[in-house]
Amino acid sequence: MTWISVVSISLLAILATGVHSDEQKPRKRPIMLDRSGGFNVAGRVIQNPQNPNMTLSCDHGYMEYFIPWRPRKTSLVMWHSSSTQTWQNRFDGGEGFKDMFLRRDYPVYLWDAPRLGRANWACEPTFYVPDYRDQGNFVAWNFGPSYPNFWPDSQFPASNKTAWQQTTSARYVEYDTVANIYLQANAAAIAADSYKIGDSVVYLTNSAAGLRAQLAVTLSNTTNTKAIVAYESFGYVFPDNLNITAGAPFGPMVIPLEQFKKLARLPAIQYIFSDHRSENFTFLAQARLSAKIINMYGGNAKVFLLGKDAGLKGSTHIAFADMDNAKVANLLDEFLEENELDAYADSRHGG
Numbered sequence: 445m446t447w448i449s450v451v452s453i454s455l456l457a458i459l460a461t462g463v464h465s466d467e468q469k470p471r472k473r474p475i476m477l478d479r480s481g482g483f484n485v486a487g488r489v490i491q492n493p494q495n496p497n498m499t500l501s502c503d504h505g506y507m508e509y510f511i512p513w514r515p516r517k518t519s520l521v522m523w524h525s526s527s528t529q530t531w532q533n534r535f536d537g538g539e540g541f542k543d544m545f546l547r548r549d550y551p552v553y554l555w556d557a558p559r560l561g562r563a564n565w566a567c568e569p570t571f572y573v574p575d576y577r578d579q580g581n582f583v584a585w586n587f588g589p590s591y592p593n594f595w596p597d598s599q600f601p602a603s604n605k606t607a608w609q610q611t612t613s614a615r616y617v618e619y620d621t622v623a624n625i626y627l628q629a630n631a632a633a634i635a636a637d638s639y640k641i642g643d644s645v646v647y648l649t650n651s652a653a654g655l656r657a658q659l660a661v662t663l664s665n666t667t668n669t670k671a672i673v674a675y676e677s678f679g680y681v682f683p684d685n686l687n688i689t690a691g692a693p694f695g696p697m698v699i700p701l702e703q704f705k706k707l708a709r710l711p712a713i714q715y716i717f718s719d720h721r722s723e724n725f726t727f728l729a730q731a732r733l734s735a736k737i738i739n740m741y742g743g744n745a746k747v748f749l750l751g752k753d754a755g756l757k758g759s760t761h762i763a764f765a766d767m768d769n770a771k772v773a774n775l776l777d778e779f780l781e782e783n784e785l786d787a788y789a790d791s792r793h794g795g
């Protein structure tokens with residue numbers, strides 16, 4: 445046997461194995477990063493009243509970043525209400541939006557707003573009082589009508605006890621006060637205005653992070669933020685000329701009209717809701733009102749129903765971590781494309 449034929453036989457064997465495993469499980473596009481890392485954003489330095497030489501650097505946010513080898517122009521800032529984990533994996537540990545959108549060449553940012561997660565060094569005393577919240581999480585996240593009864597078509601992996609334990613354990617303290625909402629939104633606005641996360645930013649938000657992202661847009665002084673895609677936003681900002689009564693901690697937040705109009709200047713806002721929400725669900729009704737007012741001032745805000753508009757069944761409050769999150773990701777592709785937010789940074793590379 446010649447050297448060449450030994451090589452070709454081994455090569456054939458390798459190819460055959462490759463083809464075999466490809467049939468079982470199609471290979472995904474690799475994730476190729478140019479770099480990754482993190483940095484702090486905003487915050488204050490306070491002095492010890494007893495000794496001004498002693499300071500504390502606090503109330504900053506933390507941004508972790510992943511930049512593809514060949515990035516698109518638009519950065520996706522994944523903004524959780526109370527756990528970055530929801531953006532990292534599907535509920536059963538499968539692929540989450542972070543990796544899905546890195547494979548699609550979007551720069552991905554995981555944001556811990558001030559006092560949350562890896563930005564938990566606060567300038568003021570904070571407190572955590574243990575509460576019995578697991579069963580409340582189940583209902584708030586719309587896994588089912590009551591604990592432990594899943595909707596029959598739930599996209600949560602209902603029989604996987606570990607998945608439930610992982611999900612309910614992944615929460616952080618959220619600090620739902622109006623002052624903290626401003627603190628968190630302002631830090632995000634400073635991040636967007638800094639150009640450190642690019643000049644084309646889309647906030648992907650879940651739950652109460654939707655309210656914070658809306659407020660961030662109204663506090664920002666640049667046009668770097670291009671869109672908000674809010675998965676079941678709990679809370680909305682409204683202008684002060686419509687006699688809307690403010691509430692807390694999930695809004696409505698009432699702000700000066702001139703500031704509110706910044707939302708109408710965003711190229712696009714999408715409020716997404718799952719099929720197990722009725723039209724009279726408070727936050728869906730508020731989303732419709734918010735979109736109407738934003739559009740009245742010349743904006744482009746839409747409510748998107750995963751059930752009626754896309755035929756998805758059993759979506760949870762955290763649809764991007766659901767078992768069918770690949771379909772939810774395809775809908776985001778469509779949104780980014782429709783709003784011309786899918787271009788590559790280096791146009792020579794094409795799309």
Ligand SMILES: *[C@@H]1O[C@H](CO)[C@@H](O)[C@H](O)[C@H]1NC(C)=O
Nearest residue numbers: 492493494495496497498499
């Ligand atoms: C603060 O630092 C200054 C300059 O180093 C020093 O003169 C002063 O004694 C310090 N004050 C205290 C309270 O340690």
Ligand SMILES: *[C@@H]1O[C@H](CO)[C@@H](O)[C@H](O)[C@H]1NC(C)=O
Nearest residue numbers: 534535536537604606607610
């Ligand atoms: C159940 O969920 C856990 C945690 O998300 C995961 O590690 C595990 O692989 C899942 N099991 C199955 C059978 O999918």
Ligand SMILES: *[C@@H]1O[C@H](CO)[C@@H](O)[C@H](O)[C@H]1NC(C)=O
Nearest residue numbers: 630632633634637663664665
């Ligand atoms: C935007 O500009 C105003 C006026 O100068 C300033 O008070 C505010 O802090 C700025 N916002 C951000 C997010 O930097």
Ligand SMILES: *[C@@H]1O[C@H](CO)[C@@H](O)[C@H](O)[C@H]1NC(C)=O
Nearest residue numbers: 684685686687688689690691
């Ligand atoms: C504004 O709302 C309040 C309370 O909802 C109501 O009592 C009042 O009549 C309203 N004013 C106007 C001008 O609509």
Ligand SMILES: *[C@@H]1O[C@H](CO)[C@@H](O)[C@H](O)[C@H]1NC(C)=O
Nearest residue numbers: 720721722723724725726729
């Ligand atoms: C909401 O609408 C559903 C029907 O779509 C109805 O069964 C339910 O009672 C309504 N709830 C409220 C609070 O109005």
